Amino acid sequence: MAELGYIDESTGEIIPVKALANLAGTNTGMGSDFSAFNQLANNNPLGSSVGSWWDGFSGGLKNTFLNSDGSWNLQNIGAGIQGLGSLAGAFGNLYMGNKALKFAKDQFNFQKDLANTNLNNSIKSYNTKLGDIANTRSVMETGSTGKYDNWYNDNKLTR
Numbered sequence: 839m840a841e842l843g844y845i846d847e848s849t850g851e852i853i854p855v856k857a858l859a860n861l862a863g864t865n866t867g868m869g870s871d872f873s874a875f876n877q878l879a880n881n882n883p884l885g886s887s888v889g890s891w892w893d894g895f896s897g898g899l900k901n902t903f904l905n906s907d908g909s910w911n912l913q914n915i916g917a918g919i920q921g922l923g924s925l926a927g928a929f930g931n932l933y934m935g936n937k938a939l940k941f942a943k944d945q946f947n948f949q950k951d952l953a954n955t956n957l958n959n960s961i962k963s964y965n966t967k968l969g970d971i972a973n974t975r976s977v978m979e980t981g982s983t984g985k986y987d988n989w990y991n992d993n994k995l996t997r
Contacts, residue, residue, distance in 0.1 A: 964994075972989060
């Protein structure tokens with residue numbers, strides 16, 4: 839089983855977590871609190887290569903959620919519950935975001951259809967008025983319709 843570690847970018851060498859845990863108390867420029875590394879190195883939740891994977895997994899959970907005296911480690915349990923709550927919140931946000939996106943698309947399509955209908959009706963109304971003007975001028979000047987048909991066709995709106 840591969841050992842957990844950190845890849846040094848300058849050399850490409852894998853530095854095991856246990857080696858990082860040994861840095862506690864040294865001047866690394868990052869402070870000296872390596873409790874998370876120590877916990878990871880001593881309580882590997884993946885277990886060792888000996889035994890079944892479940893033994894290693896359950897042992898890691900036992901060491902994570904129980905103190906050495908058998909009492910509950912409420913800080914880690916709280917962090918686990920908080921993590922599950924964050925995960926549930928993330929899924930909830932994704933679901934609600936998807937519903938909001940679908941609603942916005944439906945709303946946009948409705949508004950677009952409404953605007954297209956309004957534009958088509960306005961064009962019809964304009965063309966009707968333009969035709970009435972052309973017919974009225976033609977009748978008044980010649981006594982019959984048709985004289986201003988070319989003018990109407992040149993000035994009518996189309997889509």
